Amino acid sequence: MKKSVDRFTDRVVDYEKYRPNYPHQILKILSETIGFNKDWLVADIGSGTGLSSKLFVDNGNNIFGVEPNRAMREASIHHFKKNRNFIAVNASAEDTKIDEDCVDLVFAGQAFHWFDMERSKLEFNRILKDDGHIVLVWNQRDPEDAFQNDYENFLMKHIPEYKTVTQKNITDNQIGKFFEPRTFQRISIQNEQTFDLKAFFGRARSSSYFPNEESTSKKLFHGLSALFEEYAVGNKLLFKYQTDLYIA
Template structure:
């Protein structure tokens, strides 16, 4: 399956159950990049608009570049109340945006799908002279017993979860993407609470999880319910995340 098609059948769960970004991201970027309401933002691999919304709420014009038709149309429907939201059918390597048109390039939980060399060239092309790039991820933690059990479940049932793990990107891999001496790192704490229905939706929002009809789907759901019953508190379980930001220039 092409990377751009992996989430086509998972849009509804993605919208409902994927984590958003902490509100503290915006004031941090005001300090780190000079972000203002006038900053023109390109959100690359924008998906259903989760990463675009904080900037729209801040009053920014956002070009949301997303190659997946189903996700892009969902973003258009969810964010049509914002006059400055523009959905664009494009990729990180070929955004279709004009030369030198963007002040801030953002990729939220998407950069690991990109061709880094071609993406860097495209970001340089669309970025204005002083443009900044922000790469951010909500990184699910696996320290507590429930979180470790969930991670074990993904290894057991995920169709290509181990391959996805290899896509994890950190400061050592990104140092060559950014201009030397420009990369800044920042970490925020983030969390989600789930009842069982929501936990199921969160699981099924992941592209490496077998969907209904797959032979592993029903055994996986039974294992998920067992995990939930073991660790629930007041009918809920909790995911902890570190929201990691990498800010720099290309």
């Protein structure tokens, strides 16, 4: 099994093209709940190709993009090469290389389930100011959507590794213990993408658990094609998410 840090090395192109953005509404929610503004220094932990960092870069915040995977990190550097407020850091959640007591917001989008909880908690507390905040976010596939339920069942049946690496293994109770002694609130908002068949395949390939072996991939694509045809309208598939925010 691949190490967590290496899982996305060969998926950067698909990740950049086919993963969902983070709704701009997140900034409004953070402003209303914790007083977030453009003067806050942000550490985006597990920043990947920069999908989550883009929210804060575009908002004018200074931001550290902490990413241990070289291919993902270099993609973010290329993406933000004209943005002087983004600094890519070759580091991990457990050892960010950031100075202590300097960050206003630690943010992790689609990444927390890869962290060592005990070590990253110590590290987040080290780099945060006394009045700093932690926000964890996942773009979850919408559990109320019929297609997403069938897609989930397909993954569970055909990709054994999916059960061990999905972020759904992280419970609200575990997150609450991670945040202690802070309290937290959970807020959910809607997000979506529209895919043709090629893009749908790209979205599937972007996942860490999707096998790269050609023979296995072909069998999976056959099943995914059938699923696409069942739910697509006019050769377009609406891929619905529930974006969950955990705000401490």
